[in-house]
Amino acid sequence: MKTFDIESRSHKLNNGLEVVLHKDSSLPIVGVNLWYRVGAANDKPGKTGYAHLFEHLMFQGSQNIAKESHFRFIQEAGGSANGSTSRDRTNYYETLPSNQLELALWLESDRMGFLLEALNEEKLENQKSVVINERLEHYDNQPYGLVGEKLNSLLFPVDHPHHSPVIGYLDDIKIFSLKDAKSYFKNYYSPSNAILTVAGDIDYSDTLELIKKYFEEINNEKTIIEDILDSFPQLEEYKYLEHFDKVNVPQIYFGWRTNRLFHDDEVDLHVLAFILSGNKNSILTKPLVYENKLCQRVSAQNDLSKYDGSFLISATPKKLEDIEKIKSTIFHEIENLIYSNTNLENEIRTAINNFKFEFVHSIEKISTRTDLLSSYKYYVNEPNWFAQDYERFNKVTSESVKNIAKKYLTNNFVELRVLPKNDK
Amino acid sequence: MINRTIAPIAKDEIAFKFPAITYASTSNEIKIISSFKPSAPLINFRLTIKRGSIYDLPEFNGTSLLTTRMIDEGAGRFNSLELNQEISYLGTHLSISCDNENTYFSITSLSENFEKSLYLLSEILKSPHFDQTDFEREKETLINSLKLVQAYPDFIAEDCFKKLMFGSNNYGIDIFGSLETLNNIHLEHIKNFYNNFYSPKDSIITVVGNIENDVLLNLIDKYIGDWTNNYSNSFQPDLEITPTLPGTYFLNFPGSVQSEIRIGLLTPQIDLTNYPSILLNIIFGGDISSRLNKVLREKEGITYGAYSYFEIMKNVSAFLISTSVDIENSFKAIRLIKEVMDDISINITEGELNYAKSKLINKLPLKFESILSLNSTINHLEIMELGLDYYDNYSEKIQSVTLEDVQKLASELFVKENFIFFLTGDKEKFFDLEFDEDIFEVENSGRIISSL
Numbered sequence: 001m002k003t004f005d006i007e008s009r010s011h012k013l014n015n016g017l018e019v020v021l022h023k024d025s026s027l028p029i030v031g032v033n034l035w036y037r038v039g040a041a042n043d044k045p046g047k048t049g050y051a052h053l054f055e056h057l058m059f060q061g062s063q064n065i066a067k068e069s070h071f072r073f074i075q076e077a078g079g080s081a082n083g084s085t086s087r088d089r090t091n092y093y094e095t096l097p098s099n100q101l102e103l104a105l106w107l108e109s110d111r112m113g114f115l116l117e118a119l120n121e122e123k124l125e126n127q128k129s130v131v132i133n134e135r136l137e138h139y140d141n142q143p144y145g146l147v148g149e150k151l152n153s154l155l156f157p158v159d160h161p162h163h164s165p166v167i168g169y170l171d172d173i174k175i176f177s178l179k180d181a182k183s184y185f186k187n188y189y190s191p192s193n194a195i196l197t198v199a200g201d202i203d204y205s206d207t208l209e210l211i212k213k214y215f216e217e218i219n220n221e222k223t224i225i226e227d228i229l230d231s232f233p234q235l236e237e238y239k240y241l242e243h244f245d246k247v248n249v250p251q252i253y254f255g256w257r258t259n260r261l262f263h264d265d266e267v268d269l270h271v272l273a274f275i276l277s278g279n280k281n282s283i284l285t286k287p288l289v290y291e292n293k294l295c296q297r298v299s300a301q302n303d304l305s306k307y308d309g310s311f312l313i314s315a316t317p318k319k320l321e322d323i324e325k326i327k328s329t330i331f332h333e334i335e336n337l338i339y340s341n342t343n344l345e346n347e348i349r350t351a352i353n354n355f356k357f358e359f360v361h362s363i364e365k366i367s368t369r370t371d372l373l374s375s376y377k378y379y380v381n382e383p384n385w386f387a388q389d390y391e392r393f394n395k396v397t398s399e400s401v402k403n404i405a406k407k408y409l410t411n412n413f414v415e416l417r418v419l420p421k422n423d424k
Numbered sequence: 425m426i427n428r429t430i431a432p433i434a435k436d437e438i439a440f441k442f443p444a445i446t447y448a449s450t451s452n453e454i455k456i457i458s459s460f461k462p463s464a465p466l467i468n469f470r471l472t473i474k475r476g477s478i479y480d481l482p483e484f485n486g487t488s489l490l491t492t493r494m495i496d497e498g499a500g501r502f503n504s505l506e507l508n509q510e511i512s513y514l515g516t517h518l519s520i521s522c523d524n525e526n527t528y529f530s531i532t533s534l535s536e537n538f539e540k541s542l543y544l545l546s547e548i549l550k551s552p553h554f555d556q557t558d559f560e561r562e563k564e565t566l567i568n569s570l571k572l573v574q575a576y577p578d579f580i581a582e583d584c585f586k587k588l589m590f591g592s593n594n595y596g597i598d599i600f601g602s603l604e605t606l607n608n609i610h611l612e613h614i615k616n617f618y619n620n621f622y623s624p625k626d627s628i629i630t631v632v633g634n635i636e637n638d639v640l641l642n643l644i645d646k647y648i649g650d651w652t653n654n655y656s657n658s659f660q661p662d663l664e665i666t667p668t669l670p671g672t673y674f675l676n677f678p679g680s681v682q683s684e685i686r687i688g689l690l691t692p693q694i695d696l697t698n699y700p701s702i703l704l705n706i707i708f709g710g711d712i713s714s715r716l717n718k719v720l721r722e723k724e725g726i727t728y729g730a731y732s733y734f735e736i737m738k739n740v741s742a743f744l745i746s747t748s749v750d751i752e753n754s755f756k757a758i759r760l761i762k763e764v765m766d767d768i769s770i771n772i773t774e775g776e777l778n779y780a781k782s783k784l785i786n787k788l789p790l791k792f793e794s795i796l797s798l799n800s801t802i803n804h805l806e807i808m809e810l811g812l813d814y815y816d817n818y819s820e821k822i823q824s825v826t827l828e829d830v831q832k833l834a835s836e837l838f839v840k841e842n843f844i845f846f847l848t849g850d851k852e853k854f855f856d857l858e859f860d861e862d863i864f865e866v867e868n869s870g871r872i873i874s875s876l
Contacts, residue, residue, distance in 0.1 A: 076779050078786020141680060217425060247572075357516070
């Protein structure tokens, strides 16, 4: 399929930096996207949130870039910039007019090569305080804000990469020291531990030369990758938790352990989530929201990383007293899906059509296309994996979805109920 | 080693040109504005009806929103579930929403599925079922949704702050209405809202995507051109805004671990052609490099972010500031914001102005990158009657703003005594804090109940 053929060229600099280039001159725009192979999965118990906090430090200036200048340079040039941290990686990105490409490369290379020269206690303490406020604003002070944290701590053992939240626990954030920051940078932020993707209105050879100019002189430090187990024991028992929160409406959650990103089961898990709750006619939505009117909404989704995954179903009951009825409906419908002879062809086609739309939509913008190129390079070592990724969906059948549901959703699971505090 | 001490200079200048626009109209005289954008096999179609929640009757606030929730629950030959299945099968994204002033129908689809998607949208627009069973379910869902969001500190803060800013006018009422007004709504109100306010004569269509214009116009006329509803309703919304007096107000939100801070001022003199105001906002609090963020985030570290913006609607304009801070820094944050106001009212630098100008001018290529962002801009320009030549000579218009223009506006705007300062947080935790101003405690309705 031509839409999904995103031609790219890959290179490796002498210091180990991997480079992906993609040319699209339809608009005078360029995307720069730098993935470091370190994320929250590398955080340790007692030192959670380090990957995310370090992402903040990367915007505090480097040897030749003053504090607060990174955003200012990019915005003044008409661009946008940000960073994000997942369990698998930390990325930094800019989208800007293509005549300003060199500016983004200058900024990214300066912090890759010369961050520590400008990092100090004051900047660290300032950003610890900002991150603490970020945590308060987005999690602690939000209704249902701690759901993800609670579910994952029940689903995964303490030493598992999914156990703790990406943003980290408050007490851990507070003890992050300058010494920690410096050793973190030296270990993880080396050229050989990164992928740089540049996409948009570029000339291939000129861009590669520019990249070499700014990045090739950066010294490489050996990255010591700690052992992160890729196989963890499954849940040995059903786990149940009631969390009384400052909410007016209860929510219930069920979580199962599944498998990692790009595992053979991944696509079936996505289709399964869609046919359970992707539209009004879905297997769970129709009986719970439309026929029995027990729920406001019901949702199924996957949370996957390169290490592991979980499958989550959540529902918002209309009445507190209906929770048990909702739970039994959910499990009845799952059982029915697995063991009945129902043909799911139409549901699967609907799911695939939706994924196709989302896929086309996501590669329309150069920023998301650049990120996907980095992502494929990182996970499957082939940036132009768009067509193969999409093709995976065409292999899904009724049987494969049922088998996946049976494989994972009949195992032990975690149940979390968030209940209004007043009803305690 | 290369010399890294100086920022690289931009290569050749990029000349920006606003994408080509085509005008047309349907048989029933709906204005169509479209732009051919072949970069992806996608089309975004929007039909905007210039009627929103300001047309709700006060005792039935929430009617406009509930109408948007009801209108796709069955239409033409499809019941609610059948209709949803038809749309979902195409992978098309359908969105029906409203704000204070407008109601929006939007479909984003693959080009290959556009005609079928448009047909389904036209059925929703022209032949909604408004079935009683669907109504009861959707009304109950909306009431529960309101209860759900009422646990969110930012919703509670916005809801109360709007009432302080806009008084009892519908601009001061969230589009949800209240639990009481939602309970008052019956199916007849929904049908009346549809019959009285959904009409071709108050609608516009904007389309951006990978479709040739003649094909597009034929399809729109085929499916929307026969929509009729030429009501002669003379209802005029109440546009009289009476804000609460300037001052500092507090809403108790027990259990909250942060304070939500909102600060605002009505600015009837400001519209989107007031270029000094756009530049001033960038300098004050419009982005992460602004003065507000420099002080509150990067210097003091007491917030994740602090922002300001001009909220400019057709009938109302206001300057608003928003941030969240840990409770012990609540009054410190307000004090710092006041200091930033004081300083900017007398001291804006040429460097700051140049930064703001460059940002605005240079970001034009990015601003219209996607079909959604381009259509959103076209739609907004048309609704606000700014003219689609708004971005012609935009650079010149921005460049012509002088430091004196911006400084004059800043000195007029940032008079602290004119602003409403609003905080919400846990009252118990506020008692330990020192503050040196009169603070009025208000209830959710915005009514003053005591002085702290």
